[in-house]
Amino acid sequence: MDAEEAAELCREAVMYMTGTGGYERRPDEAVNIFSRVADEGFPQGIFGLAEVLMVGYGVEQDQKKAKDLYEKSASVGHVESCFRLGMIYTGDYGFPADPEASYRNFMVAAEAGMIEAYAYVAEYSFNGYGTERDMSAAFKWFLRSAETNDAVSMFKAGYMYEEGVGTEKNPDKASELFRRSAEAGLPEAQMKMADLSFSGKVPGGEDEAFKWYRMAADAGVAAAKVSLGTMYYEGRGVPKNMEKAYEMYSQASEDGDPDASFLKGRMEISGAGTECDPDKGVRSMSKAAEQGSEEAKQLLDQLRRAQNTQFVRIDGDGD
Helix, strand or coil: CCHHHHHHHHHHHHHHHHCCCCCCCCHHHHHHHHHHHHHCCCHHHHHHHHHHHHHCCCCCCCHHHHHHHHHHHHCCCCHHHHHHHHHHHHHHCCCCCCHHHHHHHHHHHHHCCCHHHHHHHHHHHHHCCCCCCCHHHHHHHHHHHHCCCCHHHHHHHHHHHHHCCCCCCCHHHHHHHHHHHHHCCCHHHHHHHHHHHHCCCCCCHHHHHHHHHHHHHHCCCHHHHHHHHHHHHHCCCCCCCHHHHHHHHHHHHHCCCHHHHHHHHHHHHHCCCCCCCHHHHHHHHHHHHHHCCHHHHHHHHHHHHHHHHHHHHHHHHHC
16 A cells, blocks of 8 residues: 555545445444554554544544554644544543643644644643744734634734734734624624724724624624713714613613613612613612622712611601
């Protein structure tokens, strides 16, 4: 068996596994083919056999044997095996975590051009996990990953450009990466673009800010719902609409945002955008206080002191 035949057999095994290319789904036959190729010492066959053993597909699951096979094929430079070992050594696959081994294998895969490994190497370098902390290296790999349209990497490379971490500050490149990340659907980036637009640091102003806050809110970001509520409340970037403001604050309050609970309570007490209901407003304020709002705690304390003063005055009048 030569390398070309081994590669062809492994492709056939994959089709037996997936039932594609006109092949009937036959996991047992896939295992047989991978085993034959592995027995001949070809790394792609060793890797394929490791894959099915890891998940127990067409064969009894044996993760320890799978790990040994990944190690064997990685030792001769099989890139996918190196990546799998990087994942295994994170500690998330039933094996003890080994940060140094994880980083080492991810780095081999990244340097070989496996784009899935870029962000891992970047994160490890940024946090000093499994290797010395190296912001320049982190930036390099986040940027490479960003170039493959990874939304999180675009956001993190943007942050590094913005703050001048691991590279020189470049607000224009930062905002471009934030925009691309936001367009790719990352809620954190959508919030960032909203804040930049609202503050006038990028074009678009309040209208653009409203658009990005809406996207982040639709993705479930409570802070974005609070910002939308405030824009409706103040009529900034959108026509003033107190009912919509109350709706947004209510949604964010349910999500656990203390500012939203405070603002919702304030509207209930004043009757803005909803029925005036001071008791309901105080309940919302109490909820905000429990969620950590200092403003709500102070207001509730003022209300209690006012009530105590009133009781004292009434008692005094009775005498």
